[in-house]
Amino acid sequence: MSETSSAKLELTGVSKSYSRDRKRHPVLDRLSLRVGEGEFVTLIGPSGSGKSTLFRLIGGVELPDEGSIRIDGKETTGERGHISYMPQQASLFPWLSVAANISSALTTAGIRADEAKRLASEWLGRIGLGDVAREYPHVLSGGMQQRVSFLRALLMPRAVMCLDEPFAALDALTRAEMQAWLLRLWEEERRSVLFVTHSIEEALTLSDRIYVLSRAPARILKEIRVPFSRPRREDVWKEPEFVGLKQEVLELLGEGAGASRG
């Protein structure tokens, strides 16, 4: 028990299937993974490999068929309210100001209202969005909305942050900027993160460890420890080792994609 105590999130043998047209469709197949304290862990896999289902299980919105989920050392299978979450769409509430979007999420996580307001305005100032704190979200660009969404997840006092393809909807340039921004902010704060992406470069640039998933039903094909040091340079992609790892992940995903490569 004490050996696993440093694990902020730990999944053991988690399986999930849905039934459609009287047939069982397995989505996750005895998946086990862990996220350590202050560790940035990425899941990468082909689309339709059940990554969103995995997040719903961790969030307690759905129950696994078997296996257990532990957060911060406690059994939390099927329980809500243990994670903070950043979805693919920014999901800011259009009727709340930027600052109120953050502070109301913090009150859901149990922070007192006045403290939540103070934290929101202090941090918005710190990330250079102090000017728009009182605006409605629709005046912000897609990239700025995602910064607010990330900050909202970062400030919630929860053991694990789950980021579900947060940059998928952004254009390439904004995406690169956001990766650099997130890298800087995360390295200052060092929260435990479970990150989902389709982009191999994004995974290698940001993570400490990567789990490569197979096509549904998802299994873990390989666990890769990313060797680049922290604080990480944004141009880590120029390293020869980066290219090698990218090649490796690409091949794994290709194999996982089907039997076409005999």
Add this chain to the structure above:
Amino acid sequence: MAFDVKPYVLPSPWTIASYMGENASRLWDQMWFTLRLALKGMGLGVAIGILAALLFHLIPGVRAALSPIIIITQNIPTIALGPLLIVWFGFGLMPKLILLVLVCFFPVAWSMLAGLGQAAPHLREYLSMIGASRWEILRRLELPASLPSFFTGLKLTATYGVTAAIVAEWLGSSEGIGHYIVLKSKGYDTVGVFSAIVCIVALALAFYGAAALLERLVIRWRPSASGGKGGRSE
């Protein structure tokens, strides 16, 4: 002149205006009576409409059980229902309020119910994922998301409510614009009837305007895509 319209068939606007000037205080009293009745009925109707929407939204079984009955109440013409209500409840305020509530609660309840169910799924998913309670989902997502639909219903109610108040007074009242119309039409006083119509239109416009103003004051978060109104100036 060309069509030789008799003044008792269609009086000129000037005749109506001067009649209204002469009878200003009487008309004002009648209008004030109708205004108060309409306000009471609409207030009660809107309140019941909101409660019904919340009840139906939160407990799906109630909706299935009660909505046929409610639809039926909306299909009985007010001119048939009104006399029955007077037979049952007398000539006091009660039958008039019941009639008004029956007319006013429906647009609010049904529009708001649709609004409550149409909250953006990705926001619902976000709140579930961070562990928000049912009450928080209602308060932070569903209620604000239902406001635009609620105001659509309120504006309908504002228009129907005045007409319903007139019908209620027409059927059984010794005061109000509805009663005034009955008096004047029975006396073939066309000018008097037209004056009453002007008052009714003014009342209905005022109610609608108030509802629209309230909407603009409450819903301020929508992007000013149409018309460029409400743009910020620094």
